[in-house]
Amino acid sequence: MTCEPTATSGPVWRSYGVSRRSTRTVRVRISAALVAATVLAVLLVPPLVQLDQQAVDLSSKLLSPSWSHPFGTDDLGRDLFLRCVYGLRVSLLVGAAAALTATVIGTAIGAIAGALGGRADRALMRLVDTFSSVPHLLLGIFIVAMFRPGVWPVIVSVALTHWLSTARIVRAEVLSLRARPYIDAAISGGASRWRVAVRHLLPAVLPQAALAAVLMVPHAMWHESALSFLGLGLPTHLASLGNLIQGARGSLLAGQWWPTLFPGLFIIVPTLAIAGLAGAWRERINPRRRSELML
Numbered sequence: 001m002t003c004e005p006t007a008t009s010g011p012v013w014r015s016y017g018v019s020r021r022s023t024r025t026v027r028v029r030i031s032a033a034l035v036a037a038t039v040l041a042v043l044l045v046p047p048l049v050q051l052d053q054q055a056v057d058l059s060s061k062l063l064s065p066s067w068s069h070p071f072g073t074d075d076l077g078r079d080l081f082l083r084c085v086y087g088l089r090v091s092l093l094v095g096a097a098a099a100l101t102a103t104v105i106g107t108a109i110g111a112i113a114g115a116l117g118g119r120a121d122r123a124l125m126r127l128v129d130t131f132s133s134v135p136h137l138l139l140g141i142f143i144v145a146m147f148r149p150g151v152w153p154v155i156v157s158v159a160l161t162h163w164l165s166t167a168r169i170v171r172a173e174v175l176s177l178r179a180r181p182y183i184d185a186a187i188s189g190g191a192s193r194w195r196v197a198v199r200h201l202l203p204a205v206l207p208q209a210a211l212a213a214v215l216m217v218p219h220a221m222w223h224e225s226a227l228s229f230l231g232l233g234l235p236t237h238l239a240s241l242g243n244l245i246q247g248a249r250g251s252l253l254a255g256q257w258w259p260t261l262f263p264g265l266f267i268i269v270p271t272l273a274i275a276g277l278a279g280a281w282r283e284r285i286n287p288r289r290r291s292e293l294m295l
Contacts, residue, residue, distance in 0.1 A: 024280070031276030038270045042089045049082060054239075062256050072258040074244075075251055080259060084266045086239040091267070094151060094234075095220035098158035102220075103213035105159065106166025111205065113167070114174025115197040125171070128164050136161040140223060141232055149235045154227060158220045166212040173205045214278040218271035225267055241267050 057077030065072045071080035113124040131139070140157040147153035177183060177200070186196050221241075227233030228242025236243055241263045248259030 024283075027276055028280045031273040031280070034269060034273035035277060038088065038092075038273065041085055042092060045082070045085045046089075054078065054237075062251060062259075064256075065258055071262045072256075074248065074259050080244075080262055083239045083244060084241070084262050087241040087244050087263060088266050088270065090151075090234065090238060090240045091221045091224055091242075092217075092270070094154055094158070094224045094240075095217045098155045098162065098220040098224070099213045099216035101155065101159035102163040102216060103166050103209055106163035106212070107170050107205070107209045109163070110167035110170030111174055111197060111202055114171040114178065115201055117178075121171075124167075128167055131161070132164050136223065137226060140227060141230070144227055144232045149233065151234060151238075154224050154233050157227065158223050162216055162220060162223070166209060166216070169208055169212055170205050173208055174201050177201055177204055211278060211282055214274065214281070218274050221267065221271055 055078060057073075060069075060073050060077040061075050063069055063073040063077075069079055069081065071084060074080055074083065109124055109128070113121040139161050143157040143160060144153050147156075183196060183200060186200060224233055224240070225242035225245070228240045229246045231246065233242055234240045236247070244263035245260055248256075248263070251259045
């Protein structure tokens with residue numbers, strides 16, 4: 001006696017696939033909307049709201065959220081919504097600059113290691129392993145401690161501790177491309193290694209490098225916030241998200257939750273949104289790999 005497959009077995013799998021695609025589409029749309037809202041807030045709020053985010057008003061300190069102050073005020077009476085927007089602008093600037101710098105460094109080292117091979121490859125990979133053996137935050141603290149607090153020391157610190165994954169990804173991509181027949185044909189035709197790297201290998205790895213840069217922005221923002229929270233990042237008078245959370249510790253212990261909650265949300269929501277868009281981009285570039293955040 002044979003068992004015939006039920007008529008519902010096929011549609012069940014198809015409906016599961018449709019549901020999975022629709023969930024992914026909703027996630028991408030929400031991430032895109034949040035990223036757009038973040039960009040619009042950073043670009044439009046400061047010029048439209050004619051208020052000084054540094055203005056001190058001790059008579060209005062630690063006011064809870066209201067219509068006049070949607071996020072409340074801090075311990076110096078400054079509007080917390082404006083402070084969060086300015087802090088988000090600084091964090092995005094630092095994160096984007098650090099991610100771009102780290103991507104350039106990692107792409108150059110990974111491409112050189114993969115294209116040259118041999119001793120150069122082994123030496124550069126030992127350099128990557130050496131940097132990887134030290135925790136990112138500890139190495140970042142060591143780099144920042146050598147300079148005065150400022151934006152550029154933080155950018156340099158984050159960039160010098162986040163190029164490692166990009167170098168590994170680019171090297172692996174270059175090594176896989178070197179085994180392609182058209183690369184062998186170019187070398188057999190008399191093309192130099194430099195010409196092969198510039199004309200064939202580097203353009204092929206640029207999409208992966210760009211994706212690595214986008215994925216690195218959220219991590220760079222978290223790293224900058226951590227350094228500022230520890231008092232080693234941006235100057236305390238500058239409205240960065242890490243400084244806002246660091247300055248709100250006393251208010252949280254006293255029961256005022258809004259000076260800590262809203263800067264924290266301004267870190268979490270944009271970083272998750274950027275990571276969601278980057279994950280969708282990664283699935284489009286390489287559908288066989290599951291999207292994951294590479295930190």
